Each structure stands twice: as structure tokens, then as C-alpha cells.
Amino acid sequence: MQMKYKSTRGKAAEVLAAQAIVKGIAEDGGLFVPEAIPAFSDADFSAMINEDYRTRAERIFAMYLTDFTAEEIKDCVNKAYSAEKFGSDNAAPLHKLDDDKYILELWHGPTCAFKDMALQILPHLLTKSMKKTGVDKQVVILVATSGDTGKAALEGFCDVEGTKIMVFFPNDGVSNIQKLQMVTQKGGNVNVMSVLGNFDDAQNGVKQIFGDKNFADKIAEKGYQLSSANSINWGRLLPQIVYYVSAYCDMVKMGDITFGEKINVCVPTGNFGNILAAWYARAMGLPINKLICASNENNVLTDFIKTGVYDRNRSFKTTISPSMDILISSNLERLLYNLSDSTTVAEYMQQLKESGKYEVSESIRNAVTEVFEAGYVNDVDTKAEIKKIWDKYGYLIDTHTAVACAVNKKFSGDIKTIIASTANPFKFNGSVLEALVGEVDTKDEFEISDKLSEMTKTKVPASLAELKTKTPRFDDCCKKEDMEKRVEEFLV
């Protein structure tokens, strides 16, 4: 039996996984969801406990990508989660803080943040999906980025056969390190360019190109087709289910829990993708008690989970955990679908579009609170948490992970909890050092990292340290009206 994918808004045809991945978003504007959630058998679990990360990944992928062969899945997984790319054979290792807190380190990939877990494999899933669906064109990925996604996408697509990638970033809107990471990107199929303006200018420019039918026709003649590496693509969500299952299996294997024992999972949340993957793992039968949704002061999800009202009409706050500075959490739509139906989801999304707000029914609200807890912390408490964890355990965490640790405290009973750690602390070195010493007397990123490293005897990840000596490959800047032309020039 082939697994079909439906739109959360119910007005698009059902497709197989390969088409869902190629399309990214359904024609009715909805998100693709599997028609039924597969369940783990006891035999699956007893096998997985003794398997390595990649084998566990293959098993879980096979349950959802029924139109892929076992060899195709294996090839994708091996290319993505190699020891070369993730530093060891376990792409997502657990660090035990104490008897009831386990940090799931999701930042061992090439860019030191959790986006790598999905973006290292998406290019391989996508190129195989295109072949399967009869698309014989080269895929061109366009990204507008304000931060981590651009670099993670560049690393993921770098030199992947049959693909090209072009990333636009706002010339006033990314940190120095983030810019350096992008403009020094290697690879024969990549291009990076800054856009005069802010993130919205870059984002609108990319959206315009995607909406231009003439442009699509023009590049099709040259053998190209546009696609996006967007976080709503099913091909980005699926890989994230794996590490929760894998972490649980590791805990059983270590003898820290007996199989069947329930744990909590706490996730620093922005777009709701990472925590939704944990929800899928739970729905598949992973023994999870509560999912704890941790936010910074952009606490739209805290309010939603506590009150059933989603209201984006509030001021946007810039925080020290910038990857969670989000007011529209797109992946929430998938949860709503799973707790109701496509008619209801389409209605809520219409209300969100028109008034920035919707209130879910009592039955959805009850279903949400049965599984989710939620809380948020401000920047001061986030920094205090970094210091507390360092003082107590000698373990360094980044600002996003700190949000999760601080929120988790409000719910900790004696139940063991996996806390998702989404970035290496050196990626947010300034705020982390400030948390430890109070004031930082330099603005030089490399000096900050050296200080932090010296003080904590923690190694700066090689990929960040080597930025200091790398020469930029890309220094072009364009006006937003010229973005399309620049893409065309890239596709010779």
C-alpha cells in the first residue's frame, strides 16, 4: 500500500511522497500531510534499540516514503548523515545533564545548528523525487534568508548533482558571522548575493520570482525548474521525527529507562516544525508524556496553547534567540489538521489571513492541552539560565537551548525529559559570553569566541573558527528590482 499525502485544506488532489516533496506546498495553499500516521510495532522498537542512527532513519523514512525503494532511501540517508558531515556516526547524540535532564544535541552538522538535520537530506530526497515524478530538469533553489536557513541550505545543496542554489540576504539584516558563513560558501553550483534593503525586500523579491510564469517558461527552455527549501516541505519535517525516536532508543540502550517508560520532550520553538516532529513521533507510538513548547517573548504559541486563541496582532520583539522570533508558526496548521479536519483548518487559516487571529473549538483546545504544555522566558532569564547550567554542570548551551531549559523547569516533576538543543553555543557567542561574564568588551566575533573558549575550555567548532582565514567568494550586491535578472545570469 502506497502512502498518500493530502492537503491540510482539503482542496487539492492526493499525491505520493515524491510529488509532495517536489511541490512543497499544495495547490490550495495547504500543507501536505500523510493520510494516516504509521505506527511502530514492538518489533520495530526492539530492532531500533540496537541500530545506529542511519539505520533507524532508514526504517522511519520507509514508513512514510513508500514510493521510494530501500536503496534510494539508504543512499539519501548515507549521503546526509555521514560521520564526515556530523562528526560521528550518531548525528544527534544525547548529553545527560543529570538523572532527569537529557540534552539532545542537534547541532553537530556543518553549520552548527539544527536546520542541518533536515537540510542535509532534503536535496537528496528532492533530486530523487524529481526523477520519480518525471521531471528531467535541474532544480534551482532560491532562498531569501535573515539568518541560519540560508547557510544550512547552501551546505545541504553544495555540489549535489542536478541542483543549483542561489541565496539572497539583506545587506542590513544578518550578523557578521552569518554573512561570513554565506559569502565564503564553497561549491560549483552555489551563488550568494546581498540585496539592498531589509529581509522583507529580499523575501518579496524571491516571492515575485516564484510567481512569474514568464520567467518559469524562460528558464524551463534552458532546462531549469525553480523550487524552494522551505520549512513547510514534508521533506524537511520527516527527517526531524527520526532524532526523537533515536534519542529514546539511546536512553533505553543506556539502561536509563525501560522500554515503554514515558518521557517529556521540551523544544525551543519558532515555526513549530521541530516540536511537530516530536508530536508525530508520539503519534507513531513513541512513549512521550508531554510536549513542552518553549518560546521567547514572541510568545504567540504560549498564548495559543494556554487559551486556544492564536493572535499574531502584537509587536514583534527582537531577542537574543533570533531563530525563534516568529509570529506566524506555519507548521501549526499540520497539528490543527490532525486534531480536526480540512474544512476547519481552511476556515482558521482564512481568519488568520484576514484578521491575524483565530480561536479553535473546545474539542481542539482540549486535544492540544492533553499533549502540550507551554511557557516563555525573556532575555534576562535566558541569560541567567545559561549561567546556571554552566555553573552547575560545566556544560555550555546557546540562547535557544537556554529558553527550553528555563521553560522546562516550570514543568519538571520526576519525569525524564529530553531537551532539544538547536544551536552550538559558539553560534550565538556574544550573548552566551555576556551571560557568563556580564559585559563583553569587544565586538570582534573571533575575539569573543576565543574568550568564551578559553574561559569554558570548550572548543570552537572548526567550521566557525576557520571563517577567520577564509576569503569571501561572493561580494555582489543588487537592487531588489534586479534579483530576477541576477538569477537568470546565474543560470547560463
Ligand SMILES: *Cc1c(COP(=O)(O)O)cnc(C)c1O
Ligand atoms: C529554526 C530554529 C529554531 C526553531 O525551530 P522551529 O522548527 O522553527 O520551531 C530554534 N532554534 C534554532 C537555533 C533554530 O535555528
